[in-house]
Amino acid sequence: MLVWDRLNTHVSRLMRELIAERTWLTAFLLPAHSPDLNPVEGVWVHVKRSLANLAVVALDRLEALVRNRLKRLHYRPGAVDGFMAGTGLTAGVPTSP
Structure with a gap:
């Protein structure tokens, strides 16, 4: 499943x-x-x-921390489901407008 905004490259031919x-x-x-x-x-x-409240002295350290936090979410599928539920959207088959 892919959820995208309407950036021009996302809706291109x-x-x-x-x-x-x-x-x-x-x-x-x-x-x-x-x-x-x-x-x-x-x-x-x-x-x-x-x-929040972290003071990082190097950009590569910040990148490592962000990657670590994102990787942790892989092991918490309930959290990811919660992000989807927070939108009010469902993962069903889309209907044509």
Whole structure:
């Protein structure tokens, strides 16, 4: 499943063709500017909250910390489900508008 905003590269003809070639992939396009419907926003809020009050002296250390926090989410599928549920969206088969 792929959930994307409407960045011009995400809705280009080439991208639509690439998605159409992959029958296993379901793509959902969000309405223009809709952070409340984007489950990734919940992920970033969670990661940023875990990094609050840290003073990092080097960019590579910050990158390592962010990667670590994201990797931890791989082992917490309930949290990821919660980010999706927080949007009010469901992971069903999309209907045509």
